[in-house]
């Protein structure tokens with residue numbers, strides 16, 4: 001546990017989950033901080049050209065590319081679900097298979113979703129410490145919404161479970177009606193799906209060429 005004393009109160013950082021993925025580092029100076037940077041692009045404020053430059057050299061599933069901090073910075077499981085839903089793209093599409101129009105659609109969806117949530121969370125906090133921080137928000141479209149209607153088309157939101165994580169998508173908006181759950185899915189999961197943050201960071205940019213995408 002970490003405790004930070006401020007004039008108005010004390011911020012306690014604890015890890016509630018059993019996965020023990022959280023860590024705290026105390027660093028001195030920008031150089032020390034830069035060493036910790038996995039190097040992914042900060043998409044907010046990036047141009048389409050920079051975005052394509054970051055993801056085009058990889059060939060990963062979109063889910064993997066969005067959540068890999070060596071490729072793109074700051075997008076976790078929850079927001080990647082929301083972004084892919086906004087972009088109307090399957091989490092299993094491969095980055096190398098996207099058309100220029102789809103790359104633009106994905107870049108715009110990232111800017112829109114991250115921008116909206118940054119404003120929403122800042123408004124709610126209004127200068128105070130956010131009292132409750134969670135990846136599950138009732139206003140999300142698909143993340144954490146398994147079985148509930150997609151806000152765009154009303155279809156029940158589906159899920160892909162892998163290791164300890166769950167990913168949500170709308171089969172009508174994103175996968176042309178297909179459900180992503182069969183043996184090709186588990187083969188693909190083995191090759192190219194982020195299972196844990198630790199594994200992701202250990203693998204870096206070199207890991208996992210994908211198989212043929214089912215969706």
Ligand SMILES: [Zn+2]
Nearest residue numbers: 150153170173
């Ligand atoms: Zn839908």
